[in-house]
Amino acid sequence: MPSRPSRSTEALRKPPPKQARSAAKRAAILDATESLLGEHAPADITTRLIAEAGGVPIGSIYRYFANVDDLLLSLFERMNAGTVEALQDNKIGDERDWRRHLDLTFDHLRTMHDAHPAYGALMIHVDLGDRKEDEITQLLGALLHRSLPHLETSHVREITQTVLALFDGVERRLYRLPTSDRPAAFEQARIAVAAYLAHYLDTPS
Template sequence: MGRVSQPHLRRMPVQQRSADRLARILDACAELLDETGYEELSTRAVAARAGVPIGSVYRFFGNKRALADALARRNLDSYAERIAHRLRELPAVDWRGALDVVLDEYLAMKQTVPGFAMVDFGAQIPVGAPAAGPNHEVADRLAGMLAAHLGREADDGLRRAVLVAVEAADALLQLAFRVQPSGDAAIVAETRELLRAYLARVLD
C-alpha cells in the first residue's frame, strides 16, 4: 500500500520485486506495531512476519526507528494522495468541504490503516523526532494542496494558519481517541467547528 519516498531508506528499490519486498516489510511493521507497540518492535520480528531474511530488512533500514519513520512517511504520502483524489471532486471555492476531506481522511486512516494509530505521520514515536516535528511537514503539504485547490498562493500567512490548525487538530483528535477508542464523535464535531471558525478569517 502506498509508496515510500524519503531519506530513511538505506537503499531505494529499483526493481518491482524489491519494491514489493519493501512493501511487505512495512506492512509487517504496521501489523506488529498494532499488536505489540513500538517498544517491543524488532527488526527480527518484522523480518519473520514479512517472510524475508533479516538481511532484507537491513538492506533498507538500519534499525526499528528507521522502519517506523518510513512507515510514517508512507502514511503521509497515502494521506496526501487520498486528499488529492477527493479534492478533484470538489468546487474550488469550497474550502469548508476541503477541510472536511482533510479531517475525514485522517479519521478513516486512524480507524482502518494498520499501524497508523501508533505512528500516524511520526508524532507518536517519542524518540529522536526532528526539532520541527512531523506536523510542520503535514502543514506544508496541506497548505500547498489547499492553495492549489483554491487557486491562490501558499503565502506565509496561509502556511502559518494551516500549521496552527494542524497543531490544534492534532491535540484535539488525540483527546477524541483517548476518550473513545474509535474517536469520540462529539469531540471530533467540536474540532471541526473550531477549525472552520479559525480558518474562516484567512480563507473567507
C-alpha cells in the same frame, strides 16, 4: 527513555528499491511491522520480531531499511501518503468551497485512522521535528497562500502551522479515546478547525 526516529534518521535511510519484486518485499516488511504494532509499542519493535512476523531473514530487513527507526518512519510516511493525496485533490484552501474540502479531508482522516489503528502510537513515537519542511506542511501552506494572497507570507505560514497543530492535537487525542468516542471527537475538531479557517477565508480581502 527509548530512542525515537527523527528526520536525522534520513541520513541513514536506504534508497527505495527499483524493481517491482524488491518493492513488494519492502512493502511486506512494512505490513509485518504494522501488524506487530497491534500488540507491541513502537519502542518495543525489534528486527527479530519483524523477521518472525514477516517470515524473512533479519538481513533482508537491513537490505531495505537502515534500522528499525528508519522502518517505523517509512511506515508512518506510507500511512500519511493518502493525506498528501487528499490535500492535492480536495484543495482545503479553495476559498470558493473550502468548507466542503475541509469536510472531505476530515472524512479521509477518519478512514485512515480506522484502517491503521497503530497510527496514533506511531505519531507519538516518531519525531517530526518542527514540521516546516514536510510535504503536508508545504501543500497546505501553498493552498492557503493562494486563497489568502493579501496576507504576508509569514502570516500564512503561521496560519498553516496553527491548522497543523490543531490536526495534530486531534489525532493525539483520538489515539487515547475508545473507538466508540472517536466520531464525536472528530466532529468537534472539524467545527474547531472550520471556525479558525473561517476567520480568514470568510473575511473579504
